[in-house]
Amino acid sequence: MSLQITLSLTSEHFERLNKLKTKSKINKSMLFRMFVDYFDKQPTEFKKLCEGDYGFK
Numbered sequence: 001m002s003l004q005i006t007l008s009l010t011s012e013h014f015e016r017l018n019k020l021k022t023k024s025k026i027n028k029s030m031l032f033r034m035f036v037d038y039f040d041k042q043p044t045e046f047k048k049l050c051e052g053d054y055g056f057k
Helices: 003-024 028-041 043-054
Strands: none
Touching: 003 028, 028 043
């Protein structure tokens, strides 16, 4: 997975969370925790990001 694709994926997720924030008045720290929680619950997505962009195994 290339860096550009990865950034667009994370950008899409962040944009979705940001829209949610404006709808329900979520503060920035809660938004960050939600973003981290997403990758915590889906470790394969995080692994894909690391392997694709940085070559970590």
